[in-house]
Amino acid sequence: MSRIYLLHKPYRVLCQFTDPRGRRTLADYLDIPDVYAAGRLDYDSEGLLLLTDDGALIHRISDPRHKLAKTYWVQVEGEPDATAMRALRDGVTLNDGPTAPAKVRRLEGPEPTPRDPPVRHRETIPTTWLEIELREGRNRQVRRMTAHIGHPTLRLIRAAIGPWTLSSLASGAWRSETLNAPKAPAKPKHAASRRRRR
Structure with a gap:
């Protein structure tokens, strides 16, 4: 059983938890220890970012060989x-x-x-x-x-990344899921307004 976190990364936020130059990072939106991003999303891009503490899951998501x-x-x-x-x-x-x-x-x-x-x-x-x-x-x-x-x-x-979708997550918001079995793919929907959770 693994836990995965889905974050709607805002524009101009680094895909890391620290930055010596003082730019916004994932730590400004997600306060969960020992999780790492499964893949990257550019500083000037927005949208779905997956994070987990499961190294094998990170590999399955981010390795381009899995397509x-x-x-x-x-x-x-x-x-x-x-x-x-x-x-x-x-x-x-x-x-x-x-x-x-x-x-x-x-x-x-x-x-x-x-x-x-x-x-x-x-x-x-x-x-x-x-x-x-x-x-x-x-x-x-x-x-x-x-x-x-x-x-x-x-x-x-x-x-969307595989079966995981942005769905109704507002910019800066996140949600978590427990992975018990493979999920069926879902068609992404436009992001709607939602209060940000910390």
Whole structure:
């Protein structure tokens, strides 16, 4: 039996518990001893981060050989056309080689809650929300993929890792689960407002 913690990491928070430069870290949101992040999420990205004290579970989640699906909500500059969307689905060639095919669709329903600070707004350039599912984990891969097709990422939220989803967790909030048996995958839902727990 393992315990896993699901944290909605806010924007501009480090995926570590200390920082000599005084930036915000996981310790500002989660006060549980001896847990470690299963994988990383960039300082300027938001969304689901999994933490546990179970080393074997961390390995199963974070090792790219297990190809655990990760789902992202991505706000990009402009409006990708059918050719750009097909390129993301088929795979694009980055400086470290071609990417594997990805599941990509325009995000339906209400947009995720606003970020603090907000994303820059330009009257003459629209933005589009995409949902991108990957089974590989290169450094800043989603941002590099959207830049490659000419639509830079403005905001990136990780919505799901395998069967674990952001669900209704508000930014900075967390919940815990006990793992007794494998969980069935669930489709991620947009984050809704919820009081932050410490």
